[in-house]
Amino acid sequence: MDTDTEQPLNKRGPPPAHKRPTATQTFKRLGIPLIATGLSIAAIIVIAFLIKLALERYYFFCSKTFKFIPLQQQCNGQIDCSWGEDEDSCVQKVADGPPVEARISKDRSTLQVLDKETGTWFWACHDNFDMALAKAACKQMGYTSIPTFSAVHIANMQGLPFREVTLNNRVLRGQDSGRQCLSGAVVSLTCSTCGESARAPRVLGGGQARISTWPWQVSLQHKSQHHCGGSIIDPSWILTAAHCFQQNLATQNWRVKAGTEILSNVNTLAVEKIFIIDVNYMFPKDNDIALVKLSSPLNISGTVKPICLPFFDEELPPETPLWVTGWGYTKQDGTLSKSLQQAEIKLIDSSTCNAMEAYQGEISDKILCAGLMEGGVDTCQGDSGGPLMYNPGHWQVVGLVSWGHGCGRPSTPGIYTKVQAYLNWIYTVQRSEL
Numbered sequence: 001m002d003t004d005t006e007q008p009l010n011k012r013g014p015p016p017a018h019k020r021p022t023a024t025q026t027f028k029r030l031g032i033p034l035i036a037t038g039l040s041i042a043a044i045i046v047i048a049f050l051i052k053l054a055l056e057r058y059y060f061f062c063s064k065t066f067k068f069i070p071l072q073q074q075c076n077g078q079i080d081c082s083w084g085e086d087e088d089s090c091v092q093k094v095a096d097g098p099p100v101e102a103r104i105s106k107d108r109s110t111l112q113v114l115d116k117e118t119g120t121w122f123w124a125c126h127d128n129f130d131m132a133l134a135k136a137a138c139k140q141m142g143y144t145s146i147p148t149f150s151a152v153h154i155a156n157m158q159g160l161p162f163r164e165v166t167l168n169n170r171v172l173r174g175q176d177s178g179r180q181c182l183s184g185a186v187v188s189l190t191c192s193t194c195g196e197s198a199r200a201p202r203v204l205g206g207g208q209a210r211i212s213t214w215p216w217q218v219s220l221q222h223k224s225q226h227h228c229g230g231s232i233i234d235p236s237w238i239l240t241a242a243h244c245f246q247q248n249l250a251t252q253n254w255r256v257k258a259g260t261e262i263l264s265n266v267n268t269l270a271v272e273k274i275f276i277i278d279v280n281y282m283f284p285k286d287n288d289i290a291l292v293k294l295s296s297p298l299n300i301s302g303t304v305k306p307i308c309l310p311f312f313d314e315e316l317p318p319e320t321p322l323w324v325t326g327w328g329y330t331k332q333d334g335t336l337s338k339s340l341q342q343a344e345i346k347l348i349d350s351s352t353c354n355a356m357e358a359y360q361g362e363i364s365d366k367i368l369c370a371g372l373m374e375g376g377v378d379t380c381q382g383d384s385g386g387p388l389m390y391n392p393g394h395w396q397v398v399g400l401v402s403w404g405h406g407c408g409r410p411s412t413p414g415i416y417t418k419v420q421a422y423l424n425w426i427y428t429v430q431r432s433e434l
């Protein structure tokens, strides 16, 4: 090998002006700081999120004064944020108001109107009745939908006198002792379509239910968890039990799921307001009723429909067949049911229910007892607020699942709020929101 012609490497030619950095060098110079920055940001976000979760768990944020207060101070009846935000959206207590001036009888849905001066009720005479009066009567009961009305003859009313009473400052002829109702006909009034189900329940006892059979059944969810049942009574209103809100008074933590038999917490609806009645200290088990106003009205469909309220004058005899539905425990100390359940039970008269071996006088006239005295079929935890239903042609919510000693035990059947005893309160609340 001729080595004379060889020159040292560094003398072979001019050296390159800039040496290109290797991939490793670029990674070290740019990549590592970038990754470090990214990781730091991600860590900050995660920590901030965890701090937010922890704060939300224990504190309420006063948005106007940027102050945190302990969560127990939210909805405690005392203003703790300077602007009172902590008491802004909480369950509201509404006392039963004076009697609303209209009511509907079980006798062919006939309308009765109150004469406020004498405190007596009259049949509404059909003589001068028109759509404006029908709307006024329904508005008294808190309804906003278009009513329908017709004339009906009541056998013992022919030749009976009437006198004029007022409704919303309009003169309306009502029947009373004195003068005759000219047409001899009274008004049958329907304020909204309700209680129509696509299919009749066939299974006896307990079993899986279809939502199209019970399209008014909803799930009331607290922080995305099913907590209670409820019934749609109007596109904007859900009827349920007051005890569902006992320790959970903040409206924004509640949502409503409608139109499904399978429990789920997606596509739930926001709640605008929640109303309850004050506790009656003489009868602490009474008044277990609440109204939930939705932020926007429900779209009525085959799986989302309202149920009717009971008539003011319908007394159900003992042993009347009734139905209950819900996602509650399928046995005492059990778990929630993923799919809606239904069961047929019977009305039990208050004296049987108040017996020494049963509820020992705890049952007032604002409570219904229903189930089977031998036990077995009953509602349970998680069914609370859901409907106890009666069907004399259309479905009515006659009771609300309230309480009971255990579930399915003999002698202690389920206890239900008697909706009929609270019609005036329901109408008063709905009317106050028109």
Ligand code: 4AZ
Pocket (backbone or CB within 6 Å): 378, 379, 380, 381, 382, 383, 384, 401, 402, 403, 404, 405, 406, 407, 408, 413, 414, 415
């Ligand atoms: C409850 O805890 C409950 N067996 C509901 C209904 C009944 C008992 C308890 C009736 O919500």
